[in-house]
Amino acid sequence: MHVPKRIRPQVHEPSQSGASNSQSAPREEGCIVIDAVAPVPTEHGTFTMCVFRWAGDDEEHVAMVRGDVEGKEGVAVRVHSECLTSEVFHSLKCDCREQLHAALEEIARRECGVLLYLRQEGRGIGLANKIRAYALQAHGADTVDANRMLGLPDDARRYDMAALMLRQLGVKSIKLMTNNPQKVEELRALGVDVEDRLPVLIPPNPYSAGYLEAKRVRMRHQLPSRPTSVTAVAFAPGAEQDAARGTPDAE
């Protein structure tokens, strides 16, 4: 398998400088290393899996790469944050697993793209806090209020590592697979050229409908206001153009 020069693993010298994992310190490009690269066969075909790590930090993030993305414009990219409950245990409270697999499927269909898998569970608050928030949700709080009752931010995710990973892979511009306009704005602020947004519409189930509605109403996610009408995963022809026009339901 041809591995582009940019995604060959680099020998990493452990840093004593304490390049921190502080939530506020911005990542520096020189701190990023690709620790390992190998082809991984999946049910969506074979992807090149690149494990990224930052000097002085034990965090490992993953890029699942399909095709030759170096120097390419308009590359389909999903920036996906870890969700153990959905992806491993098939929890029905959110649509993360479905979004993950829809994105891999779309990248496979295009034979070109990148899925970045970031280790920031529970919108960045960690697994234990996420489950504490679920306990509050079991008593009626929505996802935003539950976080606030715990003194936690609505969304603590950060995308600086995603921007550096895309730069390291040599991707020139992207079409971002997301329903979240804040993710587009944050990546652009970090210097990523986001050409377009590709919606990822997953049909809700009785357990996820309230969560998706809270994301639509309280977190500006661009989801249909009548989600029961969504019967198929998006990426249908025309979805790209609709996204460029700011639909669906940019309210």
Ligand SMILES: [Zn+2]
């Ligand atoms: Zn989830």
